[in-house]
């Protein structure tokens with residue numbers, strides 16, 4: 020077990036975003052979290068990553084390091100891609116030589132000497148991904164990782180997810196596009212009104228979409 024969440028509740032004043040959420044996450048698995056806009060996916064991720072206060076308990080297996088990728092890239096002005104990577108590695112107590120960074124960057128083709136704040140959206144996402152890969156975390160949480168990346172980035176990301184799984188890491192990610200994650204995820208969860216309401220294990224993307232439409236989005240038809 021990598022993460023055990025018990026009765027996680029998160030409120031913003033009178034708004035209950037996460038309501039008594041319970042879930043355990045194992046190594047060697049990829050978990051997909053779905054839910055409508057505002058359902059609380061990002062809030063849940065921030066609570067697990069320890070950057071948001073909450074009620075209840077989130078127990079992370081001792082000595083396991085969590086890496087978290089936000090859904091919206093942010094880079095400080097006048098910081099190059101390389102400087103950003105080095106800063107994020109130092110924050111995790113890791114040092115990797117510039118040569119090794121450049122070597123992994125061959126896949127991403129990012130101009131690491133340029134200011135990251137001036138990259139395109141897709142390049143900013145690629146830099147987040149490259150940084151996370153280099154950090155080599157045991158638990159990887161990614162908020163909307165497929166959003167904004169191109170086909171090459173998608174291929175790199177999907178391959179990396181398979182590698183992480185094979186290495187026994189624990190991956191938790193969110194996506195609004197069921198087909199993008201259905202075949203990679205071992206378990207998919209739908210969050211509705213603060214609760215995890217469904218587990219779609221073993222279902223195809225088309226049948227998951229159909230189920231969600233009928234159960235939760237009937238107002239659209």
Ligand SMILES: Nc1ncnc2c1ncn2[C@@H]1O[C@H](COP(=O)(O)OP(=O)(O)OP(=O)(O)O)[C@@H](O)[C@H]1O
Nearest residue numbers: 031034036054055056057058059060061062063090
């Ligand atoms: N810092 C905050 N203060 C007050 N309310 C917040 C704060 N952060 C999030 N919320 C509210 O919590 C709810 C859940 O937001 P969250 O960003 O977790 O949803 P989400 O499922 O990630 O949505 P999306 O799919 O649109 O990214 C929303 O109603 C949002 O307005």
